[in-house]
Amino acid sequence: MTPILRWALIGASDIAATRMIPAMRALGHQVTGVASGSAVRAAGFAAAHGIPYGTVDVAALVARDDVDAVYVSSTNERHRAHAEAAMAAGKQVLCEKPLATSFDDARAVVEAADRAGVLLAVNHHLPGADTHRRIRELVRSGAIGRPLAVRVSHAVSLPRRLHGWRLGDRPGAGVILDITCHDASVVNPLLDRPAVDAVALPARQGPWQAGSEDAVVAAIRYRDDVLVQTHDAFTVPFAPTGLEVHGDEGSILAADVMTQDPIGEITLRDRTGIHPVDVGARRDLYEIVLAAFAEGCLDKGRPTATGHDGLAAFAVADAVLRSTSTGRREAVRGLPEELDA
Numbered sequence: 001m002t003p004i005l006r007w008a009l010i011g012a013s014d015i016a017a018t019r020m021i022p023a024m025r026a027l028g029h030q031v032t033g034v035a036s037g038s039a040v041r042a043a044g045f046a047a048a049h050g051i052p053y054g055t056v057d058v059a060a061l062v063a064r065d066d067v068d069a070v071y072v073s074s075t076n077e078r079h080r081a082h083a084e085a086a087m088a089a090g091k092q093v094l095c096e097k098p099l100a101t102s103f104d105d106a107r108a109v110v111e112a113a114d115r116a117g118v119l120l121a122v123n124h125h126l127p128g129a130d131t132h133r134r135i136r137e138l139v140r141s142g143a144i145g146r147p148l149a150v151r152v153s154h155a156v157s158l159p160r161r162l163h164g165w166r167l168g169d170r171p172g173a174g175v176i177l178d179i180t181c182h183d184a185s186v187v188n189p190l191l192d193r194p195a196v197d198a199v200a201l202p203a204r205q206g207p208w209q210a211g212s213e214d215a216v217v218a219a220i221r222y223r224d225d226v227l228v229q230t231h232d233a234f235t236v237p238f239a240p241t242g243l244e245v246h247g248d249e250g251s252i253l254a255a256d257v258m259t260q261d262p263i264g265e266i267t268l269r270d271r272t273g274i275h276p277v278d279v280g281a282r283r284d285l286y287e288i289v290l291a292a293f294a295e296g297c298l299d300k301g302r303p304t305a306t307g308h309d310g311l312a313a314f315a316v317a318d319a320v321l322r323s324t325s326t327g328r329r330e331a332v333r334g335l336p337e338e339l340d341a
Helices: 014-026 039-048 058-062 076-088 103-116 130-140 175-191 285-297 307-326
Strands: 006-010 030-035 053-055 069-072 092-095 120-122 147-155 195-203 215-222 226-233 242-247 250-255 265-270 273-277
Touching: 006 014, 006 058, 006 076, 014 030, 014 285, 030 039, 030 058, 039 053, 053 058, 058 076, 069 076, 076 092, 076 103, 092 285, 103 120, 103 307, 120 285, 120 307, 130 175, 130 242, 130 250, 130 265, 147 175, 175 195, 175 215, 175 226, 175 307, 195 307, 215 307
Parallel strands: 006 030, 006 069, 030 053, 069 092, 092 120, 147 226
Antiparallel strands: 147 242, 195 215, 215 226, 242 250, 250 265, 265 273
């Protein structure tokens, strides 16, 4: 039986309202309280979602005895401070991506969790999807032979309700830390090897005065010269998302799989023909994340994306982001040998 957790929310966010609270309650979890930087917003969010306690005092919220775990979904530049505050109170932490807005800060969050002896996971919803689990199974079974290349299409239209800080110029804004890190959260476990370097071309395409990139195309090289292409955007309203994995003995083509919903179709192409792939169950992605996190709290399972997984995904996005500034190929920080140093 999946453990039942009592949650504190740091951040009265859209993702908490539209995805996480419904998923928590579907699993029987409880939401004890919510903290926001605005007392008015905290009270309004609590009232709107039937949460007993709303506050601006993060320390008081995470110290409560009726809180087992903390979900951090404040704006990106606050993730480190809020995650560390929860860890200091001895709480288990599920943090929204990205872990922070710099590699050093992201690594510091992971190290703080290790020191505190608490579970840290990152809310990368895609790796747990039944479609992506099936794709990984195909690759690991040798269905396409030796992996050579991956192509990710993750160009979408940013909903108007999310046009705020994501289109600004402060740390954590822009499409790379919003979407590219999700791509990496999928590709890293799929290829099961580290990313080495990346080069990227950014653009500002939208009908708004964006303070940061709202579209980017990147090329990322993984160990053993596996090449990955990504196209991420806030500006494309009608294209399907997709993932392609190409090997020397076959290709996997997956349509509509880079989404928040349990949809999408997978096709395997090899020398014997074109084969539709049965996905099996199509569970809610956020319920998958929360159930795996709850099992991890009892050492009975592994989160969909651990803190270390989140750091590895951030490192790829960080290299892409640095390349947009320098115009050069940038090394991915935190290769295993560096992290072990």
